[in-house]
Amino acid sequence: MKEVLPVFCYHPDPIATGAIDGSDEVCDCCKRARGYIYRGGIYSKCDAELVFCPWCIADGSAATEFEGTFNDVDSLIEVGIPESVVKEVNERTPSYSSWQEKVWLHHCGDACEFHGDASARDVQGATADTFEAFLEGQEEHREHWIAEFRNYVPNEDLVFYRYVCRHCRVVRLMYEYS
Incomplete structure (x- = not known):
């Protein structure tokens, strides 16, 4: 049975955007199959193809454990967006598929x-x-x-x-x- 998805305030419908999909895959962070998996990438020192459940993204554990970030937030930093917001978008918000470098x-x-x-x-x-x-x-x-x-x-x-x-x-x- 699928769990209720966490809320991402900066990516409110990650299923509609294709960032999260129903799946029985096991999350590389919590080692659980929770009914959904993130389909995007992570900027990390780890070379492996990693998959994460939405909960490990939402609570920041995926970014912390794999020393990674999900989004390019330079544009937010440049204009003085509060650090707490930058951290939320960078470490606890699913990214999206794009051809070029992502800009939030x-x-x-x-x-x-x-x-x-x-x-x-x-x-x-x-x-x-x-x-x-x-x-x-x-x-x-x-x-x-x-x-x-x-x-x-x-x-x-x-x-x-x-x-x-x-x-x-x-x-x-x-x-x-x-």
């Missing part, structure tokens, strides 16, 4: 929630605030991004990830190419 977005002085791949509706219907925040630092490519937003088709060479601010609920988007 922030807003209102906090890390945002990760909500997975953005739909065409999310991108094509982005508010002006979402679009302008997306353009920060790349304004010279405005026309290119207007076209990309307008014509976005999920699961092609360009992928947008959807983040939501935990405080004001504004949607933030991040992209990567395959």
Whole structure:
């Protein structure tokens, strides 16, 4: 019987995003099969392919035991997000599958929630605030991004990830190419 999943405040639905999956595999940390397993990676000194249950991620034991982290939090550190939040995202939040280096977005002085791949509706219907925040630092490519937003088709060479601010609920988007 599967146990009730722990809550990840910065990755609220890890099953929907594909980060966690139902499985009878044994966790490399607690040595238990608990009905779910994490499908992402860990940045660690250990070379082995490791699998973790969501509970060992949520309580930090997987990161501690294997001296690892689950997410790249440099963008959070650079803008002065509180250390407790950085630690939560880095050591106790499941990561997500991506082609490039992961970047965790922030807003209102906090890390945002990760909500997975953005739909065409999310991108094509982005508010002006979402679009302008997306353009920060790349304004010279405005026309290119207007076209990309307008014509976005999920699961092609360009992928947008959807983040939501935990405080004001504004949607933030991040992209990567395959």
